[in-house]
Amino acid sequence: MPDNQIMQNNLDLAGLRNQDHRAFEGLVEKYHRQMVIVARAIIGDSLAEEVVQEAWVSIYSALPAFEGRSSIKTWIYTIVSNQAKTRLRKESRLVSMNDMAEDIPSYLKNERFNDKGGWSSPPPLWDTDSPENLLENDQLKHCIEKTLELLPTVQKSVFLLRDIEQQPLAEICNILHISNSNVRVSLHRARIKLMQVIDKYQETGQC
Amino acid sequence: MLKCNEIANLASDYLDKNLSWKEYFSVKMHLFMCGHCKRFVQHLLSTIRVVQGMERQLATTGETENIVACLPDKNQT
Numbered sequence: 001m002p003d004n005q006i007m008q009n010n011l012d013l014a015g016l017r018n019q020d021h022r023a024f025e026g027l028v029e030k031y032h033r034q035m036v037i038v039a040r041a042i043i044g045d046s047l048a049e050e051v052v053q054e055a056w057v058s059i060y061s062a063l064p065a066f067e068g069r070s071s072i073k074t075w076i077y078t079i080v081s082n083q084a085k086t087r088l089r090k091e092s093r094l095v096s097m098n099d100m101a102e103d104i105p106s107y108l109k110n111e112r113f114n115d116k117g118g119w120s121s122p123p124p125l126w127d128t129d130s131p132e133n134l135l136e137n138d139q140l141k142h143c144i145e146k147t148l149e150l151l152p153t154v155q156k157s158v159f160l161l162r163d164i165e166q167q168p169l170a171e172i173c174n175i176l177h178i179s180n181s182n183v184r185v186s187l188h189r190a191r192i193k194l195m196q197v198i199d200k201y202q203e204t205g206q207c
Numbered sequence: 208m209l210k211c212n213e214i215a216n217l218a219s220d221y222l223d224k225n226l227s228w229k230e231y232f233s234v235k236m237h238l239f240m241c242g243h244c245k246r247f248v249q250h251l252l253s254t255i256r257v258v259q260g261m262e263r264q265l266a267t268t269g270e271t272e273n274i275v276a277c278l279p280d281k282n283q284t
């Protein structure tokens with residue numbers, strides 16, 4: 001067996017197939033966060049953790065049969081997204097994947113620009129734009145956290161997968177089953193909304 | 208020549224290097240000459256870095272232990 005069949009992304013595939021607990025813990029540690037993000041995108045915040053817990057049990061049971069035709073990541077994402085979709089049908093609670101008509105941040109509307117496309121209301125100066133300095137402000141962080149929580153599901157998922165989990169755009173399209181342009185628009189809107197939190201905080205000292 | 212409102216729309220694709228070489232270069236030229244747009248892109252990048260800095264671990268060790276504790280017995284094959 002070639003080496004890449006045994007070790008994939010530093011995971012012990014042979015141990016996993018043998019349902020070794022240590023190897024399985026490694027798998028959970030590596031992918032749990034991303035699994036929760038995927039589940040949230042499909043079924044929403046309240047049920048995501050539960051679906052992921054169940055998905056881990058299914059994954060564990062199915063590991064001896066994992067043939068390695070796809071990468072293990074793709075395989076576990078398929079399992080969690082299928083279970084989330086099944087649960088969604090059961091709950092018969094439709095969580096809209098389409099939030100493209102959602103409020104557009106002002107930077108992406110005409111209101112901040114003049115007829116010629118130049119700034120009429122340019123970005124305000126910040127006291128500091130150094131991330132290190134901004135991170136020292138607990139109140140600002142609280143404002144950002146609140147906004148992040150309230151983002152539409154797809155925007156939040158895309159933002160977390162891209163900017164926190166550092167997944168490539170193509171991978172995000174696959175995970176969330178949305179188009180490349182939808183991913184890019186959602187990501188940009190999420191970032192801009194978060195940036196406007198800092199704008200507002202700099203101007204008013206409040207969220 | 209790109210306009211400021213176009214830069215505002217392309218800023219994420221610019222930061223992600225998700226533009227054709229020609230578009231990328233056009234944005235770069237605009238930023239070279241336009242202080243407001245330069246600030247806009249800088250603030251957008253700072254915002255991303257700030258949220259990255261805030262990243263909280265969702266999968267704590269405790270959570271992994273819980274998942275492992277709830278596993279069924281090994282498949283009997």
Ligand SMILES: [Zn+2]
Pocket residue numbers: 210211214237241243244245
């Ligand atoms: Zn400009």
